[in-house]
Amino acid sequence: MAEKSYRDAIRDAMMEEMDRDPNVLIMGEDIGVYEGTFRITAGMLKKYGPKRVIDTPIAEAGMVGTAVGMAMLGLRPIVEMMTVNFAIVAADQILNHAAKVRYFSGGQVDVPMVIRGPHGAGVQLSAQHSQSFESFYAHFPGLKVVAPGTPADAKGLLKTAIRGRDPVMFLESAALYGMKGEVPDDTNFTVPFGQSRVAREGRDVTIVSYSRMMQMSLLVADKLSKEEGIECEVIDLRTLRPLDMDPVYASVSKTHRAVVVQEQWKPFGAAAEIAASITENVFDELDAPVVRVTGEDVPMPYARNLELLATPHEEHVAAAVKKVMYR
Amino acid sequence: MTTFEVSVEPRVAQSLEAMLLIRAFEEQSAALNAAGKSPSMCTSVGQEASAVGVMNALDERDQILTNHRSAGHLLARGADPRRILAEILGKSTGYCGGKSGSLHISVKELGVVLTSTIVGGELSLAPGVALSRQMLGGEGIVVVFFGDGAATEGIFHESINLAAVWNLPVLYVCENNQWQAFVHRKETMLADHISTWGASYGVKSQTVDGNDVDAVTAAAKDAVAYVRGTRKPFLLETYTYRLRGHMEPDPASYVDPAELQSWKERDPIATYEQRLLDEHAITPAELDAMKSRVRARIEDAAQFAMESPYPSFEELTTNVYA
Ligand SMILES: Cc1ncc(C[n+]2csc(CCOP(=O)(O)OP(=O)(O)O)c2C)c(N)n1
Numbered sequence: 097m098a099e100k101s102y103r104d105a106i107r108d109a110m111m112e113e114m115d116r117d118p119n120v121l122i123m124g125e126d127i128g129v130y131e132g133t134f135r136i137t138a139g140m141l142k143k144y145g146p147k148r149v150i151d152t153p154i155a156e157a158g159m160v161g162t163a164v165g166m167a168m169l170g171l172r173p174i175v176e177m178m179t180v181n182f183a184i185v186a187a188d189q190i191l192n193h194a195a196k197v198r199y200f201s202g203g204q205v206d207v208p209m210v211i212r213g214p215h216g217a218g219v220q221l222s223a224q225h226s227q228s229f230e231s232f233y234a235h236f237p238g239l240k241v242v243a244p245g246t247p248a249d250a251k252g253l254l255k256t257a258i259r260g261r262d263p264v265m266f267l268e269s270a271a272l273y274g275m276k277g278e279v280p281d282d283t284n285f286t287v288p289f290g291q292s293r294v295a296r297e298g299r300d301v302t303i304v305s306y307s308r309m310m311q312m313s314l315l316v317a318d319k320l321s322k323e324e325g326i327e328c329e330v331i332d333l334r335t336l337r338p339l340d341m342d343p344v345y346a347s348v349s350k351t352h353r354a355v356v357v358q359e360q361w362k363p364f365g366a367a368a369e370i371a372a373s374i375t376e377n378v379f380d381e382l383d384a385p386v387v388r389v390t391g392e393d394v395p396m397p398y399a400r401n402l403e404l405l406a407t408p409h410e411e412h413v414a415a416a417v418k419k420v421m422y423r
Numbered sequence: 424m425t426t427f428e429v430s431v432e433p434r435v436a437q438s439l440e441a442m443l444l445i446r447a448f449e450e451q452s453a454a455l456n457a458a459g460k461s462p463s464m465c466t467s468v469g470q471e472a473s474a475v476g477v478m479n480a481l482d483e484r485d486q487i488l489t490n491h492r493s494a495g496h497l498l499a500r501g502a503d504p505r506r507i508l509a510e511i512l513g514k515s516t517g518y519c520g521g522k523s524g525s526l527h528i529s530v531k532e533l534g535v536v537l538t539s540t541i542v543g544g545e546l547s548l549a550p551g552v553a554l555s556r557q558m559l560g561g562e563g564i565v566v567v568f569f570g571d572g573a574a575t576e577g578i579f580h581e582s583i584n585l586a587a588v589w590n591l592p593v594l595y596v597c598e599n600n601q602w603q604a605f606v607h608r609k610e611t612m613l614a615d616h617i618s619t620w621g622a623s624y625g626v627k628s629q630t631v632d633g634n635d636v637d638a639v640t641a642a643a644k645d646a647v648a649y650v651r652g653t654r655k656p657f658l659l660e661t662y663t664y665r666l667r668g669h670m671e672p673d674p675a676s677y678v679d680p681a682e683l684q685s686w687k688e689r690d691p692i693a694t695y696e697q698r699l700l701d702e703h704a705i706t707p708a709e710l711d712a713m714k715s716r717v718r719a720r721i722e723d724a725a726q727f728a729m730e731s732p733y734p735s736f737e738e739l740t741t742n743v744y745a
Contacts, residue, residue: 151606153572
């Protein structure tokens with residue numbers, strides 16, 4: 097074990113996999129010579145050279161299409177998006193190609209590739225640069241969607257993504273890049289997809305979340321424990337596709353109350369899927385309707401005071417917990 | 424309604440004053456950012472002649488689409504520095520009420536349709552803006568500003584081909600400032616000039632020295648006359664250089680100092696000042712007066728922006744739908 101930042105954990109995962117498999121390579125804007133806008137790829141060009149650390153022009157459709165083509169013939173490309181917002185320029189390559197090739201080839205062709213980059217709200221980046229896409233991508237069969245909330249998961253899940261045989265949207269929280277945590281050194285450490293985790297045990301309310309909102313939920317849980325004696329159980333989904341709901345059902349069967357927290361907009365979001373699944377599967381266990389905590393249903397405003405209003409905060413989660421407890 | 428002094432009667436002194444205003448504005452924005460009083464923005468320092476020269480050739484009927492480096496375009500079009508700076512600070516007095524910041528400013532009354540910060544976003548809209556003008560009547564043309572980096576996006580090629588086959592009055596202005604965020608243009612394309620790509624779409628094209636405001640004005644006037652007269656697109660490349668980093672703050676340590684120095688010596692403002700003085704087109708006293716006028720306007724703009732209120736909380740949910 098070593099103390100590592102989320103950022104370094106991501107880099108370690110890529111470098112370990114590039115050491116292990118010569119077919120793994122990375123491409124993206126400003127990732128080589130400049131070493132990445134968020135310094136994720138620092139040192140990688142130097143170590144692996146320009147054939148495996150490829151600077152691309154500003155051409156998202158071109159680079160993702162290229163990656164799909166590479167993957168179909170046996171390479172394992174990682175595409176870094178400067179921010180995940182820009183991946184929608186390549187939506188056709190992701191949704192109509194990467195996600196479907198295996199299926200409509202009758203299983204003849206694998207598409208082992210990862211698209212990764214910073215995701216979600218930042219600070220005053222305005223409406224085109226602050227979006228969350230997990231439910232958008234998770235809607236499509238054929239894609240896997242990962243949203244790590246700790247440095248260890250960032251590393252372990254990314255290694256699984258790179259080693260896998262399917263296209264993966266790997267959504268990093270830019271706000272967590274500097275966060276530190278214990279990360280196993282073992283180069284064979286991986287975290288399998290589809291295994292939600294109990295991030296904190298508690299008896300009163302189940303909070304379901306992922307990525308940065310999961311970290312925020314942990315802070316709220318500690319606060320409520322100290323200040324109000326309310327014990328929340330926090331479930332970290334880690335991957336939205338595949339989605340492992342069993343630990344959520346087990347937890348709800350214990351607490352009988354659930355809150356789902358996401359940064360993205362409420363309508364048709366990940367929290368809606370989770371709340372519906374709870375209702376379908378453990379309805380009889382519920383003592384209160386499932387409550388969603390979400391971002392405000394508006395394009396992200398720029399003014400800082402409005403931006404703060406548009407994103408979920410600790411007090412929203414705390415209020416939701418009390419609501420399901422009728423307190 | 425702002426007047427169009429600059430474009431209606433483009434005299435040399437006005438070009439200089441417009442460039443000085445842009446430079447002072449950008450330096451003020453950068454200073455506010457450095458002092459922790461403003462979020463980040465992309466400045467157009469070094470590219471003032473391109474903005475001013477092109478705007479000199481336009482009139483009230485014309486529509487403008489621009490990108491993340493838009494403050495110069497807005498100011499050259501006659502936008503109020505107070506309201507741009509207020510927008511950058513996220514204040515309610517900004518052009519978009521604080522909802523856009525530097526990233527998405529539009530100013531309908533000046534024909535500034537949109538600033539898009541998705542690279543190439545503005546290019547995707549240009550044929551439609553032109554078609555709308557054409558179908559709804561009106562003589563205006565559409566000017567779309569984009570970078571050399573945007574030209575490497577597929578949408579550039581779709582946009583210019585559509586404008587060509589549909590005979591749309593779009594003036595494509597590629598501000599080739601040699602940089603695409605943190606990567607040099609030479610790393611991403613083999614062509615030295617984006618203008619050479621126009622011919623393959625049957626679009627008349629030209630490169631002009633983007634650091635010479637008179638040259639840009641002359642080339643833009645020819646281009647605008649062509650687009651207005653033929654209702655066909657034209658591709659004008661203003662060959663220039665980004666003298667500051669990509670965004671604030673950016674120490675730009677990746678820039679080759681010799682290259683930077685060679686372009687600093689061709690600073691569009693310093694060289695133009697010198698030329699006007701040498702030609703006695705302006706006196707040193709007039710130049711001083713001009714500079715203090717500009718300084719006063721920018722100081723006033725900064726004060727206005729700083730003192731303006733933030734948007735009210737009710738604004739959060741307005742304008743999502745009509
Ligand atoms: C689709 C998309 N990809 C990437 C970015 C990030 N980005 C913002 S500006 C920029 C560079 C654009 O270069 P260029 O078009 O030459 O304009 P310049 O910045 O030089 O004015 C990049 C890569 C973005 N905003 N949108």
